[in-house]
Amino acid sequence: MLRIVGVTGSVSSPSRTRAVVEATLARIGDAPDVERTLIDVAELLPWLAIRCRDEASPPILHALDAIEGADLLIVGTPVYKGSYTGMLKHLFDLLNYPALFKTPVGLIAVGGSDRHALVIEHELRPLFGFFGAKTLPTGIFLSDKTIEGGRVTDDAANARLDHLVGEAVHELDLVRLRKAKASTN
DSSP, rough: OOOEEEOOOOSSSSSSHHHHHHHHHHHHHTTTEEEEEEEEEEHHHGOOOOOGGGOOOOOHHHHHHHHHHHHEEEEEEEOOBBOOHHHHHHHHHHHHHGTTTOOOOEEEEESGGGGGTTTIIIIIHHHHHHHOOOEOOOEEEGGGEEEEEEEEEEEHHHHHHHHHHHHHHHHHHEEEHHHHHHHHH
């Protein structure tokens, strides 16, 4: 079984970020050997006021276990003051350090204006680089004006999302091959 985990860093519900992450997970497809999980920081807020993993409640532990056990992560965040949300960072601060090593990660950011477009390169890639994760080459920045009614309405943005999905499917195929090879050895 392959595990795809979407993580949304918005503290609002509903959120454009969650809608885009959910749509991206759906675009990856419905293979019978794939299990999808969505971790929404907005739903975890009541339990995130902790200093360390030892203080984590069952909902937080479930989220951390899902993230650490993922074969592919799709991480989306709104952009505040040029960066990802503090609550998203706090959630990732609770992870075991080696858990994301070589895990493929697709990056999505949603911001109020295009001046936040470099958040993928300057904020998100370094965060996942710290963990030794494998960020997918195509990072997606979407301005608020490209999302209406929870859907990406801009053709160029949809083309970029399709490219990210293609990279994610390729990575899942590689994971599938590695797991098949490991099970025969």
